[in-house]
Amino acid sequence: MAGDADRYMNKGFHILKIKVGIGDISDDVARIQAIRSRVGGNVKLRLDANQGWTPKEAVTAIRKMEDAGLGIELVEQPVHKDDIAGLKQVTDAVDTPIMADESVFTPRQAFHVLQTRSADLINIKLMKAGGIKQAETINAMAETCGVECMVGSMIETKLGITAAAHFAAGKRNVTRFDFDAPLMLKDDLIQGGITYSGSQITIPDEPGLGITGVSIQEEAKR
Template structure:
């Protein structure tokens, strides 16, 4: 079955409220939708949100990569030779991980539809539902505590708290204030988004341990390139440390795992270049007895559905960060995963289970 066409569309969706991290503030989602059509009419979808502060990609670079490099490479080739297609994509251009991910996702969507199986079953079928956290943006302590309380009242049991902005003492105050409002039962994980130095991270984590703030894990406390610094933090704290921006590729993961630089790895399809490469990271981490989380950028339910299919398929993926669609002002995707408060259920339809994109789209053919 040959690939007939590859199209892209752009969508803009406002967020309910600004999403703030140590790296950026987002008020609206601007994303690229990829549509692959096979010669029998089968349609597969993928998504690539431009996140230039993390992946280095813009809307223009994503569209250029897809139409000038990946599309000429893939159109006319058989979908049944997936390994060959992915290898061609990987070697065709350096970087451009989000552009590759969107095409990778659409290819998997088509392939699973031809196999007449939901993608998570085709990939391994470990489970068909998962529990997501909800992210609290970095703000003043009282406002963050208010947001945290609201999410707990909405039925979420796990909070991902953004820190790494302003001073280390303000970050500690943020977590203390949140704990005072939500109590010690909710699970709290922190994400510093590279915002601390090694000394700041060790001091802050040890201090929060002394205060018994009961933190599940700390995500990417130091700059992405500082793997030795990440190892220092891991060695000098009891709280588990998770690598995020430090791990894009299989080779990044190999370096972190061999050095023992982190206790956990956060995989995002937009970093890894898609499901195919993400699976390699999951399996390598499992060989080192290191568990993985799968997270996302700010994406529509399309991208989150693809990440959820991967996450639900593998035993070694034990944590999930898939709240992004809940942050959007309205849903633009028909089909895909559905939310029951904090629980995400995988669709039974073949492929991703995406029916169509509701929003009017700007085409780039």
């Protein structure tokens, strides 16, 4: 995994998102230590446990990383999505910012997390929220409560990511984004939309989303 970090750094990325919560927490800590040693102190590390820890495991793992001075920017969804009490337990017990992802699909769920102060940050995904209107509501609620948001993505094409990028760019409360999904696809049939240059994204200024077409015919020839 440290080798993967090298490869992305060479492509110009200065923020790395690393999956944890699979297997023993000592293995997670060791992997993050190896990555931090490889990339140095100028690269931000974001961890995503994908609900993989219990509250006790999350607190133990994160505290070990804090004690080791690994400089973790945030930890995303450390516990099961329905365990809001456990999420709050982790948030209250560590210094590293905790982000709610799967715990917040709807404005109602966002209200519960915000009301109980169970997370420091919220990850909004247009596909998860059900569209821009719901995402707008969640972001407005979070901003009112002084909680910053990240806009992330599912595994989707540039069509959805372009809409998410427009949304993120227009919201002062959105302070982070995670739009790597199209980079994982073998082929993206969407023409137009956002463009990638290393770690930088350019949002089109054409009308609407700036999508110019879908290359279905070219794919059909293969």
